[in-house]
Amino acid sequence: DVKVTQSSRYLVKRTGEKVFLECVQDMDHENMFWYRQDPGLGLRLIYFSYDVKMKEKGDIPEGYSVSREKKERFSLILESASTNQTSMYLCASSLLAGASNEQFFGPGTRLTVL
Amino acid sequence: DQQVKQNSPSLSVQEGRISILNCDYTNSMFDYFLWxxxxxxxxxxxxxxxxxxxDKNEDGRFTVFLNKSAKHLSLHIVPxxxxxxxxxxxxxxxLYAGGTSYGKLTFGQGTILTVHP
Structure with missing residues (x-):
């Protein structure tokens, strides 16, 4: 079974803090993704990566950056957290040339910025 | 620009009945759909x-229907x-369009399904 793990289930941070969200997958997937989920807006893609050290902006990259130093690990960084970044953050992975583009998701991190 | 839309935020159904969840898309390059x-x-x-x-795929109680001309798909759950x-x-x-999609998925807003006993 594919397993995607996220470092924290719940996180509370102050405005202006630097926040790191970590994601690890154990199935040797090339693609990794970061989404945020907000009520009424669905899942919106922040950044994705298709290889080590490679990254591409998604639909809402502003205020975020990412790092992929190892194939299994993809980090999302909030350089200076703001209250509008309070959200559920979901990490996912998939095969680069998969038959279906099916993505496997982690359990999510509920981030609250005060 | 919302390329995938689920226009019903919520759906309430009685246990044993059919649930039908709908989804519309606008991008004609989309060729693979997931729930x-x-x-x-x-x-x-x-x-x-x-x-x-x-135009149809079935897995147990779940069936997905695709109407390409209408750019519409639906998920049926029975019972x-x-x-x-x-x-x-x-x-x-x-998926099949080639290029550098890198396995990206575009999601709809979601529909909250509540099944009452």
Missing amino acids: YKKYPAEGPTFLISISSIK SQPGDSAVYFCAASA
Whole structure:
């Protein structure tokens, strides 16, 4: 079974803090993704990566950056957290040339910025 | 620009009846569609998918129908069970379009399904 793990289930941070969200997958997937989920807006893609050290902006990259130093690990960084970044953050992975583009998701991190 | 839309934010159904969740898309490059189910405090899990070369795919109680000309797909759950209560997301991808899609999925807003005992 594919397993995607996220470092924290719940996180509370102050405005202006630097926040790191970590994601690890154990199935040797090339693609990794970061989404945020907000009520009424669905899942919106922040950044994705298709290889080590490679990254591409998604639909809402502003205020975020990412790092992929190892194939299994993809980090999302909030350089200076703001209250509008309070959200559920979901990490996912998939095969680069998969038959279906099916993505496997982690359990999510509920981030609250005060 | 919302390329994948689920226009019903919520749906309430009685146990044993049919649940029909709808999804519309605008991008004609989309050729592969997936449904995900999400319980609170958990990540989405894959439910069922359909390729654009088909118009129907069935897996147990779940059937997905695709109408390419209308750019519309629907998920049917028969019979519905209380354990089906969750948020359902429709997602689309350009799997066969080539280029550098890198497995990106575009998700709809989600529909909250509640199945009453």
